[in-house]
Amino acid sequence: MSEEFAQEKQRASQWFRQLRDEIVAAFEALEDSQTTGPLADQPAGRFEVTETKRASADGSDAGGGLMSVMRGGRVFEKVGVNISTVYGELGERAQNAMAARKGIPGMKEDPRFWASGISLVAHMQNPHTPAVHMNTRMFWTPHAWWFGGGSDLNPCIEYDEDTAHFHGVQKEFCDKHDTAFYPRLKAWADEYFFVPHRGRARGVGGIFLDDHNSGDWEADFAFIQDVGRAFLPAFLPVTEKRRDTVWNEADKDQQLQHRGLYAEYNLVYDRGTKFGLETGHDANAVLMSLPPMAKWV
Numbered sequence: 652m653s654e655e656f657a658q659e660k661q662r663a664s665q666w667f668r669q670l671r672d673e674i675v676a677a678f679e680a681l682e683d684s685q686t687t688g689p690l691a692d693q694p695a696g697r698f699e700v701t702e703t704k705r706a707s708a709d710g711s712d713a714g715g716g717l718m719s720v721m722r723g724g725r726v727f728e729k730v731g732v733n734i735s736t737v738y739g740e741l742g743e744r745a746q747n748a749m750a751a752r753k754g755i756p757g758m759k760e761d762p763r764f765w766a767s768g769i770s771l772v773a774h775m776q777n778p779h780t781p782a783v784h785m786n787t788r789m790f791w792t793p794h795a796w797w798f799g800g801g802s803d804l805n806p807c808i809e810y811d812e813d814t815a816h817f818h819g820v821q822k823e824f825c826d827k828h829d830t831a832f833y834p835r836l837k838a839w840a841d842e843y844f845f846v847p848h849r850g851r852a853r854g855v856g857g858i859f860l861d862d863h864n865s866g867d868w869e870a871d872f873a874f875i876q877d878v879g880r881a882f883l884p885a886f887l888p889v890t891e892k893r894r895d896t897v898w899n900e901a902d903k904d905q906q907l908q909h910r911g912l913y914a915e916y917n918l919v920y921d922r923g924t925k926f927g928l929e930t931g932h933d934a935n936a937v938l939m940s941l942p943p944m945a946k947w948v
Contacts, residue, residue, distance in 0.1 A: 656791055659868055660765055663789040664736045666872075667769040670787075670879045671734045674771065675719055677883055678730060681890065685725040688895035690776055696724020698732070703933040705737050713739040718936040722943065726780070726894055730773035731939035738765040741792075742929075765791040768800070769879065770923065772940040773886075778906035779896040781806030781813065781854070781889060782913065784940070785882045786923065787875050796868070798875040799861040801836065802882055803844050804889070805854030807909035808902065813889045814855040820885035821858045824877045828870070836860050846916050853916050861922075907946035914945050 675698055682695040699722075704715040716735030721727050740762045768788025775782060787800030804817045818837065825833035840859035845852050858878070865871055917924055917940050927937035 656765075656796065659796075659872070660736075660767065660789070660791060663872065664767040666876055666879075667734050667736075667767055667787070670876075671717070671719070671732055671769050674732050674883065677887065678721065678727065678732070678773075681726050681887065682721075682724045685894060688725075688777075689897065690725045693723075693725050696721045696727055703733075703735065703936050705735075705739075705931055705933065707739045713737060713931070715933075716936070718933065718939060720939060724776070726776060726890065728774050728776045729943040730771070732769070732771045733936050733939055734767075734769045735936070736765075736767040738763070740764070761793050763793055770939070771882075774910065774942045775890070775894075777894055777896060778898045778902040779808050779810075779893040781893075782910070782942075783886050785879070785886075787879045789872075789875070795864070797862045797864040798871050799863060800875060800878055801840055801843075801857060801859035802878065802885065803840055803854055803857035803859070804886075805909070805913060807906040809855060810893070813892070816889055817855070817857065817885045820881050824881035825858065827877060828874045832874075833858065844916070846912060846920070848919075849912060849915070851912075853913060904946065907944060908948060910942035910945035911947045914941055917941060 679695070679697060682697070685691055685695070698719040701718045701720075702715065703718050705713040707713045714735065714737035716733060716737075718731065718733050720729065720731045722729050724730075741764050742762070766788060768786060770786040772784050773782060782805040783802070784805065785800070785802040787798070789798050790796065802821065804814065806813065821837070822833040825836065836858035837856060840856045841852065843859045844854065844856060860878075863871055863875070921940075924937055924940070928934065
C-alpha cells in the first residue's frame, strides 16, 4: 500500500474503533440497567467478539476487523457493531458495486483501495423500541477519497415524539458544521432508504451521505465524527422511554413483518451489503444486519 494519506487513514481507523468501543459499552450498560419490564429477569446481554480477516486473491493479507454481536439480551434481540479496515485491489465487479465514485479516472489502471468504517444494526426485543442502523466510513484510492454514512430509525410501531427526537439530535450535530447539511442529508436518507418494490420507506428516516469530499479532509473528518457522535444521544433516550412498554402477540407479529421489509431492503438494495460481498469480506460480518427472526405473510 502507498504511504499516501497514511496518517489520515490511521486517524480514521482509530476513530471508528473508539466509537465502536463507546457504543458497545453503552449497549451493555443498557442491558444491565434493564431491571424492570418484560425481560428483566433474563441474563443481561453481552457482545461476542470475533476477529474477521480478509485475504487477497493471491492469499496475502487484505485487512479485516472486529465483529461484535449480542444475541438474546434483555433489550436487544440481536445487535451487531462491526468495524473493519480493508485494502487491496478492486476487481471490476467490486468497482461496479462501489457506493460512490463509479468510473474514477485511473481506477482501472491502478485499482488499489483502502476503506475503514463502523457499521451497526440493532433489532430489539420489545416491538415498541425501534430498530436502528448507523454506519460511517472513509474510502481512499490513489485517485480520490471520500466519507460516507448515516443513521436511520426503523420502528415497527411509530411514535411521532421518538421520530422528532431522533431527527432533532441529527440536526443539532449537523448544524455545528453547516446548517444546509441536515435538510440535504435528511432528503437523501428518505430517498436512499425507500423500498421501491413495496412503495414505502424502510423506517422514519434519519440522515445519509456518500461521496463527501469538500477538499478539506480535516473538516470532513470532523463532520463524519459528529455523525457518529450523534448516534447514542439520538437513540438511547428513545429506547429507554419504550423498553418497559408491555407488548402483546399482535405487536410482535407487526415487528416480525416489519423485519421482513428490513431484510428485503438490505439484501436487494443496500450498497454496503453488495460492496462487502463483492470485495470478499467475511459474509457473516456483511450480513450481520439481518434480523434474527422475520415473517412474511
